[in-house]
Amino acid sequence: xxxxxxxxxxxxxxxxxxxxxxxxxxxxxxxxxxxxxxxxxxxxxxxxxxxxx
Numbered sequence: 001x002x003x004x005x006x007x008x009x010x011x012x013x014x015x016x017x018x019x020x021x022x023x024x025x026x027x028x029x030x031x032x033x034x035x036x037x038x039x040x041x042x043x044x045x046x047x048x049x050x051x052x053x
Contacts, residue, residue, distance in 0.1 A: 003031045020051050 002008040003025035010029040013019045021027035023043070025035055044052040 001031050003029055005031075014050060016050070018050055 003010075003022060005024040006012050006022035006029060008029040010022050010025065010027040011019045012022050022029070023041070025031050026038070046052060
């Protein structure tokens with residue numbers, strides 16, 4: 001099943017065009033049962049609310 005959040009690319013981008021690994025499918029482009037069972041993670045951001053990977 002292709003990830004709908006990243007459309008199977010494994011990357012998401014913010015409104016400034018910065019790209020980062022998809023947090024829904026964990027960057028592999030496919031949404032599976034293991035992705036659904038993972039707990040939510042707290043992400044770090046900088047002062048401009050950009051994700052820090």
